[in-house]
Amino acid sequence: MALISDEYFELAKVSCKGEYLNPDPSNAQCNYALRLINECIENIHKPHVLEPECESVASVPNDFGRGKQLLEYDSINLLPSEQDGPRCRDHIYALSGIWANDPTVQDALHTRKGTIAEWTKCNDSISHKYSAESVVPYHKLLSKKRGRALVYSGDHDMIVPYTATLQWIRDLNLTVEEDWRPWIFNGQVAGYTKKYKNNEFDLTFATVKGAGHLPPEYNPKECFAMVDRWLSLYPL
DSSP, X not given: OOSSOHHHHHHHHHHHTTOOSSOOTTOHHHHHHHHHHHHHHTTSOTTOTTSOOOOOOOSOOSSHHHHHHHHHHHTTTTSOXXXXXXXXXXXXXXXXXXXXXXXHHHHHTTOOTXXXXXXXXXOOOOOOSOOOSOOHHHHHHHTTSSEEEXXXXXXXXXXXXXXXXXXXXXXXXXXXXXXXXXXXXXXXXEEEEEEEEETTEEEEEEEETTOOSSHHHHOHHHHHHHHHHHHTTOOO
């Protein structure tokens, strides 16, 4: 995406030897390369590299009344405007919290009283004792069974970039059945796809062109068509 230079990339690739998350502190050249790269991308919006980096307002105020005041006070500015340029997607997320915490909405959804104090878009308070650093071993096990899988990535996502998704797919050692090609929606290239196979297991990988971290949020029509074709056993 032209965010870092070829020189920075090659320097990191050679000096870090694939370890970019927890590099050796004594590896001065690697740490220098990563510092240069970080200076280039630290202000980039990671879920979608083309959108503005904004202060998050996705969490809902503790008092629902204050959340409703936020909506009434700045309802126009919470929404994107083509005339005024891009606005923060997190501002739109605030609306989901206001909506989901409305008692009338919860009644309509038949939410049991007392089961949750406050709905939040991302619940980071769940306690757990075990974290899996990698689920590739599980995918390797599943790839030896009978079944089908669809794996897709937005090509403007920096949180889980499509290149990383392709890397763990390669680690499954599947056979390429259909090589890289564009897939079309409404007469336009909607992304690119590649199909893999291992006996009675097949995996379809697809990118969604122009989409970010959660592709259906950015390109709902294209993603619906993609899933619909896959479920119908129709090629993308």
